[in-house]
Amino acid sequence: MKVLCSHAVDIAAPAEQVFERVNDLTRWPAWFGCVVSASQPQDQALALGVEVHVCMHAGRRRWQETLEVTRFITNAFLSFEALYTTARRIDFRVERRGRITRLGCSMGYPVYGGLAPAIYDVLVGRRRVRNGLRDSLAHFKNIVEEKAGSAAAADDLDALTLTPVAKPAPQVAARPLRVV
16 A cells, blocks of 8 residues: 655745755755665766665654656656655655745655554554655755755845834823723
8 A cells, every 4th residue: 555645835035045955865865854865876977767876764763765756847746755655755845936936745665564554554654654754845945945044145134124214202191081
């Protein structure tokens, strides 16, 4: 049985910057919670058909996956599929929405072993994967927005400073009200 978990987050950064960060596999362990390490053989740039090696973990269990890039459209889509089983997938979708960029991520993973593992996945496993994906994308958003904020030029920072506004003088009633 194949299970799919997905989540999306809105990021206040250009789509090019978001895609560049997702495209950089060496930075995945910094923001992607289930990834311990990721590398590309011969340090090739990501392209359609390129194989990458990813060390993933769930709790105390670690394993190596060899993923193949199955969909690559610059600044739009990046999809990975496990080389030896098509049940494990990671898909990234980058959408421009005015000044913000929406990053969507979907993870598909297999559940083997019959009814008992499927019930465990429904009760515990799927929630853990979904929460991990949500937390990873929130962390990614914070990293990218922090980088976008620190890249502002000095004259841009001057434009962002707030000018003090005079407080309005308190108005006093002409005649005090008398309550009987």
